[in-house]
Amino acid sequence: MELWFSEFQTKNVKISFKINNVLHSSKSKYQKITVLETEDYGRLLALDDLVMLTTKDEFFYHEMISHVPLLTHENPSKVLVIGGGDGGTIREIIKHPVKEIHLVEIDKEVIETSKKYFPSVSSGFSDPRVKVFCEDGIEFVKNNKGYDVIIIDSTDPIGPAVGLFSRAFYNDAYNSLNENGIMVAQTESPIFCNQLIKRVYHDVSSIFAFTNLYTAVIPTYPGAYWTFTMGSKGINPLEREISNTPAFKTKFYCRELHKSYFILPPFLKEIIYK
Amino acid sequence: MELWFSEFQTKNVKISFKINNVLHSSKSKYQKITVLETEDYGRLLALDDLVMLTTKDEFFYHEMISHVPLLTHENPSKVLVIGGGDGGTIREIIKHPVKEIHLVEIDKEVIETSKKYFPSVSSGFSDPRVKVFCEDGIEFVKNNKGYDVIIIDSTDPIGPAVGLFSRAFYNDAYNSLNENGIMVAQTESPIFCNQLIKRVYHDVSSIFAFTNLYTAVIPTYPGAYWTFTMGSKGINPLEREISNTPAFKTKFYCRELHKSYFILPPFLKEIIYK
Structure with a gap:
């Protein structure tokens, strides 16, 4: 069969x-x-x-949602991940010399399942810098502050994740961030989700000093070409030169390409600005 | 239904x-x-x-297989396309100030079908610089010379296209090229075709002075992340600075990213060199 x-x-x-x-x-x-x-x-x-x-293609996503904001910030100490219960984003963040990592995952069964069936993905949960909160991320950012980087590693904007794509939530994330803090959200594919991408871009722009999209290929995601939207309180990502010598191993992310990731193809610029 | x-x-x-x-x-x-x-x-x-x-995602492929080699060469006059009977690659090539374009497509029904059902793709066939040969590309390159750029826009390496992925064919393409000529071949996805990519890279390296891969996302192709293998007789693509002012419109290709396209993610470097 x-x-x-x-x-x-x-x-x-x-x-x-x-x-x-x-x-x-x-x-x-x-x-x-x-x-x-x-x-x-x-x-x-x-x-x-x-x-x-x-397990074959998760590295494209997890490396790009974590290393791009953390290396743009350059000196993050306290990081918040919203969603990401599989642990893949955590696994990448612990490669950085950060001091504290908070993960807010509403569904603890996702974490348990990942620990059991995806040990290569969930490996970072045992790092002593990681603290897990099984709570609603939307409420969490209203009540917790002091982060240098916030990564919104959510599912698609349906069901409980809808609020994670709202202007009110981005505003709360802004207030949770320290000076020069950076927020990144996964924001779906320009093949199918133009209106969402445009709306999020404009919502984030209305709150943060710098708003930039970057992209990655993720073979098994709808449309395969993915966007991440970054809001930055003080650092201009287009001016960040990253050393070409990697301090840790990656499979997809390259420091040599760091600034290039923010240069968008014309069709994607048109989606945002038209 | x-x-x-x-x-x-x-x-x-x-x-x-x-x-x-x-x-x-x-x-x-x-x-x-x-x-x-x-x-x-x-x-x-x-x-x-x-x-x-x-029609939704062909531009990723056709722009990347044409503009990258043509702008790396900088001053191509005579261009050969092998395969590409749908015309998408021709449509992009005619945006360049080239003098002559030869298309060798073994199956004239592909050209006729494209002209009838894909007018936005086949639009370049009416350009007076384009000459179509309904012949076998493998034989054609043995008997024709004087090209500045050869683009191998083939189907997958099965059936009649197998020979288009052979060392003997790349050697004939080399001999068809003028001094400083450039050959580019579509070489499938590193998600599924590692062995093919590695073999082609080493075959092309054994013939050309410079061999470089570059990549693009193509949402509807298997693995969605695609490679192109470039053999160059004299020009080092990594040293080519391309003006940031585009002379023509594109949807995916950006001149600002031209050199970046050749910087490969670590996992792809490993496929080639391991």
Whole structure:
């Protein structure tokens, strides 16, 4: 028998993976959590049947959502991650000489599942600098301050994650940040989500001194070409020269390309400004 | 009734498009040619059930396979395209002040189909500098010389295109090129085709003075992250500074990023050198 898992990337486009094994399937308080062993992409984590990561291509996403803001800031001490219960973003952040990392994940079952089935992704949770809060990220940023970098590693803007794409939330994130603080949010694909990208860009622009998008390829995400929106209180990312000597290993992120990531192709500039 | 077209990107991964209409389906001497109207990606051209282009995302591919070599050369006069019967690469080449463009497409039905169903892609065929040869590209390069740039815009390395990925063919392309000539080939995705990429890199390196890969995202191609392998007889692409003022419009290619395209992520360097 052949088993296939299909994700509706839109209602008109599907990606399907041949499955060797269903390793885990549960329903938490917040969502359906599934772990599959695929033939070609390694293990796959799905929340509500949407692909969150595969072990083969998760590094594109996790490296780009973490190293770009942390190296733009240059000297971050306290970092907040909202979402990111799989731990992939944490795994990258601990490569930096930061002092404290707070992860706010609303669904503790995502963390438990990742620790069990994705040890190579969740490896950073054991770092003593990491503190996990199983709370609502939207409430958390209202009540906690003093961060140098905030990374919004959310699911798609449906269900409980809708509020993580709101102007009010970005404003609370701004207030949670120290002077020269930087916020980054994953903001979906310009192949399918132009209106969202444009709205978030303008919302963040209305709050932060500098607003910049950067992009990465993520093969298994809808549209495969992904955006991250960065709001910066004082540092202009376009002026940041990053040393070419990496202090740690990466697979996709290159320091030599750091400034280049912020140079957008014309079609994406048009989405933002038209 | 819902109509879906599924492409097997590998035998274990499929991408499926909801179809409004089947506009064309025929069997040429060489392959099955299908034109579909999709809901989300516009019109889609498939050869032997493999996606060649969609009107929504073809610009990523066609701009990157043409502008990168032509602007690296800086002053190309005579250009050869092998394959590329849809015309997308020609459409981009005619934006440059070249004098002559030869297209060698083995299957004239691909050209006819593109002219009928993809007018926005095939628009360059009417340019007086373009001459079309419906011949085998492998034989053509053995017998024709004097090109400044050769672009190998082939299908996947199966069936008639296998020879277009051979060392013997790259050697013939070398001999067809003028002094300082440049050859570029589409060389598949590092997500699925590591061995091919590595072999082509080493084959091209054994012939050309400079061999460089560059990459682009192409959402509907298997793995979505694509490589192009460039062999250059005399010009070092890493030393080419390109003016930031574009002489023509593009959607994805940016002159500001020209040199950056050749800086490869660590995982891709490892594929080539390990």
